[in-house]
Amino acid sequence: MTSTAVAPEVTAVQTVPSFVQGAWWAPAAAADGVPVRDASTGEVLAKVSTEGLDLAAVVDYGRTVGQRELGRLTFHQRALKLKELAQFLNGRREEFYEVSFKTGATKIDSMIDIDGGIGVLFTFGSKGRRELPNSQVVVDGPMEVLSKDGSFAGEHIYTRIPGVAAQINAFNFPVWGMLEKFAPAFLAGVPTIAKPATPSGYLAAAVVRAIVESGILPEGSLQLVSGPARTLLDALDYRDLMAFTGSASTANALKSHPNVVTGGVRFTSETDSLNAAILGPDAVPGTPEFDAFIKSVVTEMTVKAGQKCTSIRRTIVPQELVSDVVSAVGARINERVVLGDPRAEGVTMGALASLEQLADVRAAVHSMLDAGGELAYGTLDSPSVTRADGTVGVVEDGAFMSPLLLSWADAETQEVHSREAFGPVSSVIGYRHLDDAVRLAALGSGSLVATVCTNDPAIAQALVTGIAAHHGRVLMLNREDARTSTGHGSPVPHLVHGGPGRAGGGEELGGIRSVLHHMQRTAIQGSPNMLTAVTGVWHSGADRNFTLESEGVHPFRKSLGELRIGDAFRSELRQVTLEDITAFANTTGDTFYAHTNQEAAAANPFFPGIVAHGYLQLSWAAGLFVEPAPGPVLANYGLENLRFTTPLAAGDSFRVVLTAKKITPRETDEYGEVAWDAVLTNQHDETVATYDVLTLVAK
Template structure:
């Protein structure tokens, strides 16, 4: 049997293949080999030096407007290859077309937004941060500024969003003037690598501005220096390794972490069966459980409803989940595709078993046959809804994130109890609230804000307008405290803060005027 093609890495301004056997990427439905990735033998120190010396320097010689124009060109180029990306996503990620679009079109939309926002920053090369403040009776002032950091931006990304995961970080980094080195998760690295290849082949960005390392991440953190930044998305366990790495401690490397998140959907007491708010909760729960087979860091994991509503909610959610067909995404009748690998399949099965020790199974789609997929080969798991009326005693539900189409329904006594249960996630990316009482919704949103990066409030009047519990919009913050990692991405131009250094220039008014800000 012929060996699958080895995807090259792009480092030091040229394509280089690893010297090892590499890791084989598989079709998660068919189990067939697709391509291989390998980074063995790459000189990472030279890679990083080249990115800083060539890539960041060239980007920072440009204005924000000029860098924004580059982002616009990248976005336009990627649009022309949209069909190829969809095919790769189907083969390597096992996603149906709508789920592939969440990743690919989400990436393109984010790129386009930062291109537009960057153009509005004009021809400056640094950003004014607030107004000058007087330091003395004489004309001696302090002007805070933000200037691009002279290092590089290292991205260690997760497997679930190979397109969006790259560009939602790279767009603000490149706009800020920092060269990017991306290390995609091995299992789904093909789409990331192909996008980088298309951009490199088009010659849009300066040499060294965009590099990719596929395969093992060994040695990546060792090569970081003081003015570099690292952004990690993945498990809390691996995040702890990143945080504790000697290079980060020794050089005070700036780090952004997105880790585990037990996100909640909370129906307030007025969201009773038969009301539009109740129906919106049910619809959003089913959508979040099934989009990308539940492999979203923002997906709903815990559903909080009043005790009196528990039975009706369980019935309504289960009825909709029963209509979800799972299997081969190439079959038009399939609504939900596969997990990314059999390894992830095993992890989800183990997670369900763990949750089932604390909650009963209310709907188990795994009893239904898969569509056009061999259950012994395919990494397909149909939706599983668990539930318990004893939310206080079900500790595993508040501790264990099952990264798949799995959620748990929990009953609460009153609103303070519901808010306390949501906070037992110990810090999450997002919570969503459902109801029609503006005052109660507002108070509840503020009560959850300290423990959540985003609070998504769904009322009947925004039924058709709201962007979705799990959709990460570039205009809004993405990140969360505590267990969620303590990171912050996107949020419009707030994302540029991570890639800039804030400094106070203390001088006379003529000198401050000469800064050109």
């Protein structure tokens, strides 16, 4: 990624810059802007404005330059760049932490955001090389034969969408939120336009500045819009994707845009979520489960000052344990939580992102109290906090708030299931029985995540199956995983993040699933030769380039650079003898009656009598196709898709046909993987077994 200008430093009198069309951009000095303040002190850090920015040109640049440059790379090459970028950013974390403190985030909060975001890059860098081909097309599922003679067939493929991925991120995770959307889009080959939220966008800009300085990314693959982007959707069409994280009201406004409703823009959202944590009736005080549950509730109330879309908003516990839970939560907060400026020693919970956010949370809590909630722990008064210099007192311009725990006499009260206070706030509500707990959880109308805390498998089964369809993720917490669990509020890149209903109905992450979200699945039809040409994977019925033992070069003697899709080997017939079958049975100990007892085998509807072991057939087949001398084939590392279809009886004969099906060079090694299509047929040309042989072959 190149830049035609040096990124200006963000100071108290400057505007947070955008990075668009390969250069850093800022509005004219006289342009109005929204002030951005230090969350703990109220100090004005910068202003944010996009006055004069041509968003249509930004989109066009992504569609042209970004698409062109990313299109030069395979999945593996993009994955390696993600790994390289992760390593680079890993070395710059400390400077990002210093900026992050200004958002009100503690060191732990910053690690979750910054290290978590970098970790997503590492994960997709690894998964891209392990789970995707070293090409630009993904084959989805097996070939479907559409004609009797096999000359016409079809299957599904994924190719990247031809536009941009416009990504609107929330204020609470300016780094993780940006990188968790960017990584799968980049791996798919789709350029990103990142639009961070105003209160913390300066941290996202600092990370993008480092990314630009690294020079790792292809030109046009990442652009940053720092400030309002109200006309961005006007420039998008069916070629593009918009991924939004934020409030449900904003998501609904975006979803109603004509370019989404009728223009075909792919839109996914992750919005409000009244996540629940359910304590099983077996998890009483004194059990490891009760302790783990209390720890989880307090953690989710206080990490990022409760400003997490995955925080526990509804703590659902047996009615008889409500007072125990309230007391335990309060005791743990008193013992563990120190509220203050993140730059002060010993502080464990920082400020909310802004004074505006503080006002919104207080207003939500007042609404809940008016609806019947009671303050079971905490106060709405301005708290006394530890300042950066170590002194203690109230900071009028700081966005600090005490952790609050609300209790409800009536668990049915609508406000507790419909109003989210996006801060250090949770509500405790009691249930009477398991069905009641499931029903209360479902009243959230769709959530990102829920926790079920129990050590009773039957209770876990009842609760999880009862609530799963209302949630995008369910964490089962007990004594076995309490220490190793990543936690209720921590999405991991391997698993999906999103949820139904009020949670937005979208889906992010989930490993390679999220890469495919940025691609179009297309059904293709044609002859096996044409399917092979498009996908780069040999299809049954396509042409083969046969080599017999007596002529030419055995495919196993070809290096990766010489081997071609469709190179094949056909062996001579080998006869199966009863002596061979008996010897294999006695040597291995596999004396299953079908291989040793003629009368019992003949009585089996699948066998004509004594038959050869399936694994004996594989061993014989290897003896028929393996080239024994040292050569390019370095190792056999497995079999896939093995099926035995026709038994081989004593006296039968069989041969093997081996075809180079898929060739995957490794970008960083002197070898690659080759998948060989193996077919065993008997003397009547009936298929005996089919499978893929996986080998490592030198370049």
